[in-house]
Amino acid sequence: MLISTRARLIRLALMAGLAALGVSGIAAAKSPTKTKTKYYSRQLSALPKGVSLSGKPYTPAVKRLKQTQTLTVGIPSKLELEAPVFLAYDEGEFAKEHLRINFVYDTVPDLLTLLGENKVDLVYAGAQAAVFNALKAGVPIRWVSGVASAAPDSGLYMSDKYGTSSTFNPSVLKGLTIGVNPGGLAAPSEYGLYAALKKGHVSPSQITMVPFSNISAMVSALNAGQLQGATVGPPYTAGITPGTAFQAEPGYPSTIQIAGYFATTNLTKNHRAAGIAFFQAIERTINTYLHGNYHKDQIVMHLLSQELGTTTQQLGAAPPVPFNLNIPPATLPALQQMYATVPNTLSYSGLVKPSQLVDLSLVVDAAEGQ
Amino acid sequence: MTPRRERARDSGAVVTVTRAPAAVDVDPTRYARRRRAVGTVLAWGTPVLLILLWQIAASSGWIDVRFFPAPATVWKAGVAAFGNGTMTSAAEATIAKLLIGYGIGVIAGVALGLLLGLSWIARSSLEYTLIALYTLPKLALFPAFLLIFGIGWTPQVVLVGVSVFFIIVLATMTAVVSVEAGYRDAATVFGANRAQLLRHVILPAAMPAIGTAIRLTAGIGILVIVGIEMVSGSSGLGYLIFERAQVFDPATMYAGVIVAGLIGVIFTALVTLLLRCAIPQQRPRLRRR
Numbered sequence: 256m257l258i259s260t261r262a263r264l265i266r267l268a269l270m271a272g273l274a275a276l277g278v279s280g281i282a283a284a285k286s287p288t289k290t291k292t293k294y295y296s297r298q299l300s301a302l303p304k305g306v307s308l309s310g311k312p313y314t315p316a317v318k319r320l321k322q323t324q325t326l327t328v329g330i331p332s333k334l335e336l337e338a339p340v341f342l343a344y345d346e347g348e349f350a351k352e353h354l355r356i357n358f359v360y361d362t363v364p365d366l367l368t369l370l371g372e373n374k375v376d377l378v379y380a381g382a383q384a385a386v387f388n389a390l391k392a393g394v395p396i397r398w399v400s401g402v403a404s405a406a407p408d409s410g411l412y413m414s415d416k417y418g419t420s421s422t423f424n425p426s427v428l429k430g431l432t433i434g435v436n437p438g439g440l441a442a443p444s445e446y447g448l449y450a451a452l453k454k455g456h457v458s459p460s461q462i463t464m465v466p467f468s469n470i471s472a473m474v475s476a477l478n479a480g481q482l483q484g485a486t487v488g489p490p491y492t493a494g495i496t497p498g499t500a501f502q503a504e505p506g507y508p509s510t511i512q513i514a515g516y517f518a519t520t521n522l523t524k525n526h527r528a529a530g531i532a533f534f535q536a537i538e539r540t541i542n543t544y545l546h547g548n549y550h551k552d553q554i555v556m557h558l559l560s561q562e563l564g565t566t567t568q569q570l571g572a573a574p575p576v577p578f579n580l581n582i583p584p585a586t587l588p589a590l591q592q593m594y595a596t597v598p599n600t601l602s603y604s605g606l607v608k609p610s611q612l613v614d615l616s617l618v619v620d621a622a623e624g625q
Numbered sequence: 626m627t628p629r630r631e632r633a634r635d636s637g638a639v640v641t642v643t644r645a646p647a648a649v650d651v652d653p654t655r656y657a658r659r660r661r662a663v664g665t666v667l668a669w670g671t672p673v674l675l676i677l678l679w680q681i682a683a684s685s686g687w688i689d690v691r692f693f694p695a696p697a698t699v700w701k702a703g704v705a706a707f708g709n710g711t712m713t714s715a716a717e718a719t720i721a722k723l724l725i726g727y728g729i730g731v732i733a734g735v736a737l738g739l740l741l742g743l744s745w746i747a748r749s750s751l752e753y754t755l756i757a758l759y760t761l762p763k764l765a766l767f768p769a770f771l772l773i774f775g776i777g778w779t780p781q782v783v784l785v786g787v788s789v790f791f792i793i794v795l796a797t798m799t800a801v802v803s804v805e806a807g808y809r810d811a812a813t814v815f816g817a818n819r820a821q822l823l824r825h826v827i828l829p830a831a832m833p834a835i836g837t838a839i840r841l842t843a844g845i846g847i848l849v850i851v852g853i854e855m856v857s858g859s860s861g862l863g864y865l866i867f868e869r870a871q872v873f874d875p876a877t878m879y880a881g882v883i884v885a886g887l888i889g890v891i892f893t894a895l896v897t898l899l900l901r902c903a904i905p906q907q908r909p910r911l912r913r914r
Contacts, residue, residue, distance in 0.1 A: 364870040368692050385873035392691050392873065432776065438871035439859075465776050466864075468856040472768035481776050599711070600872050 298397075298523070299616045300609035301584050308580045308622050312543040315535050315624045320353040324529040326522075327357045329366035329378035333563045335489060335576050336402050336514065337379055339537045341562035342544055342555070348536035354529060370396065373521050377533065381514040382586070384441040384594040384601055390612055391603045395520040397614040400534060401512035404577040409488035409506035410447035412477065415499060417484075423503045425455025432463040434473040434485035439464045440597045443513035444506075448486050449593040451504040459596050489573030490565065511586040512579070523614055534580070534621035541578045550575045580618045584609055694876045703880030711865065712877075716884055718860040719850055722778055723892065726785025727846040731839055734790040738797020742831070743823070748798065759791035763849070767857060778860070781853050788849045789842040796838030800831035833906040843896040847889040862888070 302308070330337055340356075343349055349356050359366070359375055366378040367385055371394040380386070382398060390396050417427050428451060436444045440459055452459060465482065467473035474494040477485045487495065488506060507513050522530045544555045556567040563570070587609050594600045649656040676696050682688045683695030690698070706712035741748045741755075763784055770780035804827050812826045854863025862885045869878035900907045 362870075364873070367873065371692060372689060383871060385871055388873035389691075394691055437867070439868075441868070441872045463859070465859055466857070469768055472771055472857075475768065475772060476776060479772060481771070599709075599874075602872070602874060 297616045298610070298614045299619055300613040302581050302615055303619065306619055306622065308538065308618055309546070310538070310542050310622065312546075313539065314542055315538055315622060317351045317539075318532070318535060318624060319351070320528055320532050323353045323355055324526070324532070325355040325357060326377060326526075326529055326533055327359055327375045328533075329359045329361060329369060329375040329380075331361065331363045331366060331380060335559065335563065335570060335573070338559055338563070338576065339540045339545060339578060340379070342558060343536045343540040345558055345562060346540065346544070348540050349533070352532035352536050354532045354536065356533075367394075367396070367517070370394075370517060370519060373519065376518060376522050376526070376529075378517045379515070380517055381443045382512070382590055383438055383443060386517060387591065387594070387607050387612070388602045390607060396612070397518055397520060397523055398582060398612050399516050399518045399523065399530070399614050399616075400537075400580045400618045401515040401582045402578065402580070403514075404509050404579045405506035405513075406489050406576055407505070407574050408492045408502065410486065410502050411451050411484060411504040412487050412492075412495060412500040413484040413503040414477070414480065414482075415501060417503070418501075420501045420503065423501070425451040425504070426457060428452060428455050428457045428484070429461045431483040432465060432481075434476060434482040435464045435466050436470070436486060437466050437468050439466055441594055441600045443590055443593075444488065445486050446507040446511070446513060446590070446593060447504040448484075449596065450507075452596075454504075489576070490569055493569065493572035510583050511589045512582045513586075513590070515580070515582065518617075523617060527617070530617040531620045534618045535624075538580070538618070538621055541580075545576075545578050548575055580615075582609075582613050582615060587612065692875055694879065698876045699879045699883065702874070702876030703884065706865075706877050706880055712880065712884060715860065715862045715865040715881065716888065718778075719847075719854065719862040719885070720888060720892075722782050722854075722861065723785060723846050723850045723888075726782040726850065727789055727843065729782070730786040730789030730842070730846070731793055733786070734793025735797050735835060735839075737790075738794040738835070739801060739823075741794065741798040742801025743827070748802075752798070755791065755794060759795060763788050764853065764856075767853065771857070777858070781850065781858055781861075784853050785846050785849050789846055792842050792845065793835070793838050797831070797835050800834035800838075801827055803834070804830040832904045836900045836904045836907050840893065840896055840900060843893045844889060847885065847892060851885050 328340060330340070333341075344356055359369065361369070363378070363380045363383065364385060366375060366380065367389060369375045370378045371389060377399070379402070386396060386398070411433075413423060417423060433448060435448065436442050439445060440449055449459075452462070465473075467476075467485075470487070470491045471494060473482070473485050474487060474491050476482045477487070478494075478496045478499050480499075484500075484503065518530065544552070549555050550571050553567075556570055560567045560570055588606060591601065591606050648659075679688075680696045683690050683693070683698075694702075703712065737751075741751060766787075767780065767784060770783055774780040774783055808826050808830055809822060812822050817825065850861065851863040851866070854861035855867040856863075858864055862881050866878050866881040866885070869875075869881060897907075
């Protein structure tokens with residue numbers, strides 16, 4: 256009896272031990288799944304309902320990093336679209352977050368290469384075909400924020416010979432020579448031209464696209480009548496001689512976004528806190544200085560003119576940029592449809608889904624003060 | 626001089642220096658053939674070795690093939706680009722623009738350089754203006770060329786021509802001015818008129834320096850045309866390289882870079898060959914080392 260009781264006790268103890276091992280094993284097995292699920296649920300391909308990326312001045316509140324961290328930001332040009340990052344730098348918004356920012360100036364293809372090699376942390380760029388192809392080639396690139404809704408004066412400008420803004424018939428584009436930004440229809444800045452071609456049932460191969468790296472030269476060629484049309488955005492729209500050209504098609508609809516900041520999972524995953532701090536500073540700068548008609552604010556305009564290497568008069572000639580960090584869901588299909596119209600532009604078939612490329616989690620966490 | 630030789634010299638003894646015949650002395654034809662063969666192997670072997678190293682680096686993961694594809698991938702992309710005609714039409718456009726621009730630049734440069742070299746009035750009027758224009762960054766002038774010559778090939782051709790022209794004109798002028806006065810005097814003494822002086826004395830004496838400038842500018846021509854195609858226009862290898870970079874197609878982009886390099890090598894070799902035919906001093910001579 257005694258033996259059988261002892262044996263039962265030993266058996267019970269063994270069973271309890273095994274059960275404990277089993278539970279801990281399951282827990283151990285479950286724990287990475289939990290992390291993984293948490294990580295993937297953090298990749299937000301759309302703005303959650305009720306979340307707004309804009310707010311009152313001086314919000315989101317400063318939430319300092321425990322230790323000062325450094326981010327390297329790639330910038331291809333100094334345009335008003337990049338005003339938030341320069342103003343945040345000037346106003347010490349990054350420093351408040353214990354964030355040190357280094358700027359690297361280069362072309363978008365070079366910056367994307369540096370990004371893929373983790374030599375820069377964030378790149379300001381258009382969502383060009385290269386971004387989609389790089390993702391498909393295995394670069395863990397993420398589109399982490401938008402930049403602005405279309406400026407009202409950006410888009411396709413046509414010579415006055417082809418009518419007016421209200422009477423323009425896009426079918427006349429056939430056979431014409433149009434000045435475009437580098438990359439042509441492989442760059443999102445040409446969305447206005449693409450929309451006009453679509454409306455006029457004109458194929459991209461039926462027009463002559465002349466790319467210009469020097470946009471001032473393109474505007475001069477449009478003014479001189481050497482181009483019949485050109486895609487122009489601010490501040491270059493101010494250079495169009497009145498009476499020579501009219502806005503035939505706006506830049507892009509409010510349902511899509513064409514540019515913003517790109518990062519890799521190295522930032523969104525490994526240096527997440529720094530990424531959130533960066534966008535907290537950016538959002539606070541937009542909310543404080545760059546909302547509404549900020550062109551009336553002389554101090555802001557003075558700072559911007561200094562940072563962008565221009566004058567307040569030149570900046571003021573164009574309407575203020577409607578900054579908007581969101582990337583609407585219609586963006587990716589719309590851009591990929593545009594790129595697919597030009598042969599050899601997209602290196603893959605099918606569509607890249609927003610869940611593969613877009614990750615708004617940094618800007619959302621920044622807005623919510625996470 | 627060794628002390629022994631010094632002593633020999635001081636004593637007035639005759640010193641005879643003898644040496645064994647070198648390979649070039651024994652059989653110059655065979656030596657030349659052998660040297661050509663070794664030269665060819667080295668000329669082809671170096672790029673082959675570099676490509677091999679590149680392939681090994683790519684295969685071993687030392688370089689990120691997403692951004693710097695392996696030579697085999699670049700080869701495939703290049704073949705595909707030639708197959709669908711994009712590379713062919715780009716190369717044709719670049720070669721045509723290069724030949725026209727370079728040709729105009731060389732002819733105009735040599736003509737004006739001769740004039741400046743021969744006429745002190747022309748030299749006084751234009752030399753410093755030309756030097757000032759030569760130092761201007763030509764790419765910065767391109768927007769002005771666009772406005773003057775319109776859109777298309779013409780401004781690019783003009784840019785190549787201008788880039789070549791200034792170097793040739795200054796080199797030619799210097800070469801003509803540097804012809805030794807003794808040569809001119811001798812010809813004049815023998816009754817040569819100005820045309821004969823130019824044809825039989827000045828041109829032959831100045832041609833080696835002019836030829837060197839013509840040869841050097843062949844490489845500059847290809848650099849300028851590919852460079853300007855990358856920032857303006859919609860044709861040529863520069864445009865193809867830039868456009869492929871814009872859509873993240875590094876394999877075709879590097880194929881374009883290699884084709885541009887090959888065009889540069891072939892073009893420079895052709896110019897060198899022509900110069901060797903035209904200028905005796907430019908022909909290689911057999912040397913022992």
